[in-house]
Amino acid sequence: MVVKHEDGQAILEYILLLMTVVGAYLIVVNSLGKFKLSEKMMAPLNGDFKRAYQYGHPQALGYDDGGPENHPFAPPSSGKNNGRLFISPR
């Protein structure tokens, strides 16, 4: 009988399993996107680190970012904590 032949069973099971795994992956990916996890991970990099890299202080603002503030080169009279090379980052 043809019914007794089970040649394609493993492939069929593999495809069904693959559909289940891919489905689970898509569900996880979509739910993670809703939490905006990537934005939360990138927030300190695009904020504190970016300013520390450019100005040497995590809360510093340059002339083009609405400052200057906590800026090491800007004259002291131009804003808060300007003109100081060493400022506590807190």
Next chain:
Amino acid sequence: MVSLFKRKVSEHDGQSTIEFALTLILLFTFSMFFLKLAMFFGVANYVHYATFMSARAYLSAGEDRQGDQVRRARDVIVTTLKKSVGQSGTDRWPLVLKAEGGGGEILGFNADPPSQYSDVDSNSSWMQGVRYTFKGNFFLAPLGVRGERGNTQVNSMSLTSESWLGREPNYNECAREMGRHHGLFDNGC
């Protein structure tokens, strides 16, 4: 038939493989993210050094500003951060960071003073040096890269390295200034 079904259901051979496959997605994402971040930080430190060296070249006096001081600063950036002198438009490590913006033909490089600069106001006369702007992309695919922050992708970070070392007066500026005071027979330049 029932016993065969029970036996098949009780077999858990593939469970660990499926769990591993599902965990691998997150594991791979976080691993790649931190690997890329480490590489980006490493090269970003090198960019600071390159900008500083470029600002040193810009600082030294020469014949004139555009043809000598800016050219020297640009050459330093090209030799340190670009593929070669002949490929000055190609970044040296395009997979790690890409130059963006800038004020001239070399992407990312800018030796023009900002709009706040004034050579007669000591509060802003220090704004002479070199800036280099670049960005890096991080692998965050399963965490959702579709969200956007303005026109920028969420998974990218843009940094600017700046070095304000100042600029010495070049020969033309010196001769012009000294000529105003003492005449050109011995201009002191």
